Amino acid sequence: MLLKKRERESAEINGSSMADIAFLLLIFFLVTTTINVDTGIGMVLPPPLDPTEEPPPVRERNLMKILVNETGLIMMDEEPTPITEVQSKLIEFIKNPEASEELAISPQAAIVSLKTVRQTPYRIYIDMLDEVIGAYAFLRNEAANQNFSRDYSQLNKDQKEVVDDIYPKKISIAEPDPE
Amino acid sequence: MAHFKKKQAGTKQEVPTSAMPDVVFMLLFFFMVTTVLREVTLKVKIDLTKATNIEKIEEKRLVSYIYIGPERLPNNRLGNDKVQIDDSIQEDIGAIRQIMYDKLLEEQRMIVSLRVDESSEFGLLTDVQEELKKAQTFRINYSTKSEATRN
Numbered sequence: 001m002l003l004k005k006r007e008r009e010s011a012e013i014n015g016s017s018m019a020d021i022a023f024l025l026l027i028f029f030l031v032t033t034t035i036n037v038d039t040g041i042g043m044v045l046p047p048p049l050d051p052t053e054e055p056p057p058v059r060e061r062n063l064m065k066i067l068v069n070e071t072g073l074i075m076m077d078e079e080p081t082p083i084t085e086v087q088s089k090l091i092e093f094i095k096n097p098e099a100s101e102e103l104a105i106s107p108q109a110a111i112v113s114l115k116t117v118r119q120t121p122y123r124i125y126i127d128m129l130d131e132v133i134g135a136y137a138f139l140r141n142e143a144a145n146q147n148f149s150r151d152y153s154q155l156n157k158d159q160k161e162v163v164d165d166i167y168p169k170k171i172s173i174a175e176p177d178p179e
Numbered sequence: 180m181a182h183f184k185k186k187q188a189g190t191k192q193e194v195p196t197s198a199m200p201d202v203v204f205m206l207l208f209f210f211m212v213t214t215v216l217r218e219v220t221l222k223v224k225i226d227l228t229k230a231t232n233i234e235k236i237e238e239k240r241l242v243s244y245i246y247i248g249p250e251r252l253p254n255n256r257l258g259n260d261k262v263q264i265d266d267s268i269q270e271d272i273g274a275i276r277q278i279m280y281d282k283l284l285e286e287q288r289m290i291v292s293l294r295v296d297e298s299s300e301f302g303l304l305t306d307v308q309e310e311l312k313k314a315q316t317f318r319i320n321y322s323t324k325s326e327a328t329r330n
Binding site: 037 | 199200203204206207210211213214228230231232233234235236239242247290292295296297298299300301302304305308309311312313315316317318319320321322323324325
């Protein structure tokens with residue numbers, strides 16, 4: 001008589017420790033994860049200029065030339081300006097509320113040219129760029145409130161395009177002169 | 180007295196734990212997906228500057244980084260400003276064009292995030308930008324920390 005003595009082992013994998021394994025992995029990923037959002041100033045570079053081609057003509061009054069030297073002193077259209085006044089001057093230049101002959105014909109035509117020297121610390125350059133972007137952000141917000149009675153950040157894509165067309169961001173980063 | 184037998188709720192006292200592995204797995208997958216393990220080792224010192232009017236980069240997959248800052252030397256000394264792409268320092272500025280162009284071919288909507296040390300000079304940055312223009316990578320982002328709004 002051959003009686004099977006051995007009890008059959010169950011064919012299933014023991015799953016009770018699965019939670020522990022999952023926990024262990026979870027803790028590992030929790031610790032290694034860094035949820036840091038990248039923030040910064042977005043720009044679009046222009047295509048490289050053909051050296052044989054002349055740059056397109058720009059009328060003097062539509063161009064706001066900002067020069068920054070390596071110590072952070074600012075010239076705006078040949079006038080020394082403290083950094084605190086840059087933004088208000090830019091807004092005046094772009095909007096030109098009194099239709100002055102000296103300032104931009106229209107916000108669409110206004111171009112802000114930022115020029116600095118090779119020795120300028122990056123910090124000063126970014127501060128300057130920040131002011132220019134800030135001026136445009138202010139104007140766009142104002143236009144958004146006028147047209148859609150809402151802040152710029154709350155507009156939808158089409159509405160943003162409308163506002164962007166009123167105040168196109170035309171910033172030119174000029175190359176510094178070679179030494 | 181038998182009449183005043185304490186009434187007990189018929190339900191069991193334990194919390195059912197059978198769904199716990201599922202919950203944990205769900206969390207696990209979330210963190211696995213969000214984790215970015217590929218961090219480069221910086222060979223240059225980067226202290227980002229601050230700015231007010233900044234925007235977030237939503238799609239991190241599109242971003243490739245260029246680091247500019249003083250080179251880290253042994254004994255905590257700092258050398259000249261150098262450009263680092265991925266894991267190596269690029270001595271030859273002219274080589275950046277090819278590297279960035281190759282990256283652009285892989286991802287057409289690439290954004291170049293320039294992480295520049297606050298004290299490095301604009302000159303080197305402008306050289307790099309010239310190379311980026313030639314490589315047709317026009318979308319850039321000056322990486323900055325956020326600064327509380329003034330006014």
